[in-house]
Amino acid sequence: MSIALVILAAGKGTRMESDLPKVLHKIGGAPLLHHAMLSASALEPERTVVVTGHGAELVEAAARDFDEDVLTVRQKDQLGTAHAVAQARGALDGFEGDVIVLYGDTPFITTETLEAMIAARVTHDVVVLGFEATDPRRYGRLIVNGNTLSKIVEYKDASDEERAVKLCNSGVICADSETLFDLIDAVGNENAAQEYYLTDIVGIANERGLKATAVTCDEAETLGINSRVELAAAEATFQANRRRDLIEDGVMMQAPDTVFLSFDTIIGRDAEIEPNVIFAPGVTVESGARIRAFSHLEGAHVSRGATVGPFARLRRGAELAEDVHIGNFVEIKNASIDEGAKVNHLTYIGDASVGARSNIGAGTITCNYDGVMKHKTTIGRDTFIGSNTMLVAPVTVGDEAMTATSTVVTKDVPNGAMAIARTEQTNKQGFARKLFAMLRAKKAKQLKG
Ligand code: UD1
Ligand code: CA
Secondary structure (H helix, E strand, C coil): CCEEEEEEECCCCHHHCCCCCHHHCEECCEEHHHHHHHHHHCCCCCEEEEEEECEHHHHHHHHHHHCCCCEEEECCCCCCHHHHHHCCCHHHCCCCCEEEEEECCCCCCCHHHHHHHHHHCCCCCEEEEEEECCCCCCCCEEEEECCEEEEEECHHHCCHHHHCCCEEEEEEEEEEHHHHHHHHHCCCCCCCCCCCCCCHHHHHHHHCCCCEEEEECCHHHHCCCCCHHHHHHHHHHHHHHHHHHHHHCCCEECCHHHCECCCCCEECCCCEECCCCEECCCCEECCCCEECCCCEECCEEECCCCEECCCEEECCCEEECCCCEEEEEEEEEEEEECCCCEEEEEEEEEEEEECCCCEECCCCEEECECCCCECCEEECCCCEECCCCEEECCEEECCCCEECCCCEECCCECCCCEECCCCCCCCCCCHHHHHHHHHHHHHHHHHHC
16 A cells, blocks of 8 residues: 655744744754654655645755655645645655645654554554543544444534543544545535644535544644743653663663754664764664763763763764773764774864774864864874874875874874974973072062052
């Protein structure tokens, strides 16, 4: 069975109090919209249509960022959820199969739940995802009769008796494409909100002798985001779930509540994550690696047996091979550090490659930026970079080479050579003692006067 997705993302999200369109607010480093697209992507949809309105250009760009084949359609005025889905009709022209309607602001629906809905489609024309709400608030209510879903009543239009129903509408609906658009054609806006309600298709389906049913899921899955308070709560839920998944898969965390993960963080079995570590997007940590306290990682790959931190920063393009050591107050950006190399203290390595087993002394800086352009530093294998070396890129230091402490390297250093570039030391006999005496006398005079 072919699947198409229609993701509704035209709403303004007034309660977010933000200039950013609601679906672009992030959880785990990814926009809400990506979360919605991600859970459904496992169904391998033939087409995905995102309905945009408020902040359309930004939302469309974010949708394409996730899936370059995405189709986007604009809903000029937000006249209701049925009107929003109707905008996708053209984009689904020629598509035969099931359409699943999702909301861009509802990030936690699981693939399993969507699969259960598709399975229910075998015996029913329209399948709605419902949940038992602990606090049903203003959700639409599902009115069921045995296995049949008779209709959905919006809160505003519901009788007291209907409002007492706890089974609520999540908004996710699945139906055959042709059936869906036929039903939507019959939806009017004679209701309390004067909107075209997608939920009305259930009552209309029943009138036409079609069968509708509800599949239910846990309330936590259907959580929609309407305000920043809800966004923060959703982030907390997301983090708790991701931490638990990783721990279950064999990752060691002493203080999981202090570790922050992204939607795409990958951490191998037996890796150890100390407290207060932040994983921004794009990080992979292999089995048995150790990320020590207070480190910040983004767009980085840490191989087996490597150690990072405490207090280290790995930025985009940091590629650490096996058994690499990155120590405190070290920043690595767009650089590969080969097997067994060590960068242990107070160092910046950017736009560089460091060969196997080389040791980078404390305070070393790759001077990669001339104010206009970035340049590359290449360091060979088994090389020793003395403390406080400034590597003025572009520059190459060969294999088994050495730089003396405090050297400013402006010329390439051949294999096996030692570079030294600093002024020679002179010792002035007795000078320190004389200077101290002079300064102490001066201070004593000041105190008297
Ligand atoms: C909707 C459902 C309600 C359900 C609830 C779950 C209808 C009529 N009601 O109500 O039964 O319990 O969701 O959260 O469907 N949107 C558009 N264009 C529009 C209107 C909405 O794109 O013209 C998008 C919104 O951006 C949002 C989603 O559709 O992502 C839901 O719209 P919203 O106005 O939040 O619907 P609710 O009133 O919450
Ligand atoms: Ca809503």
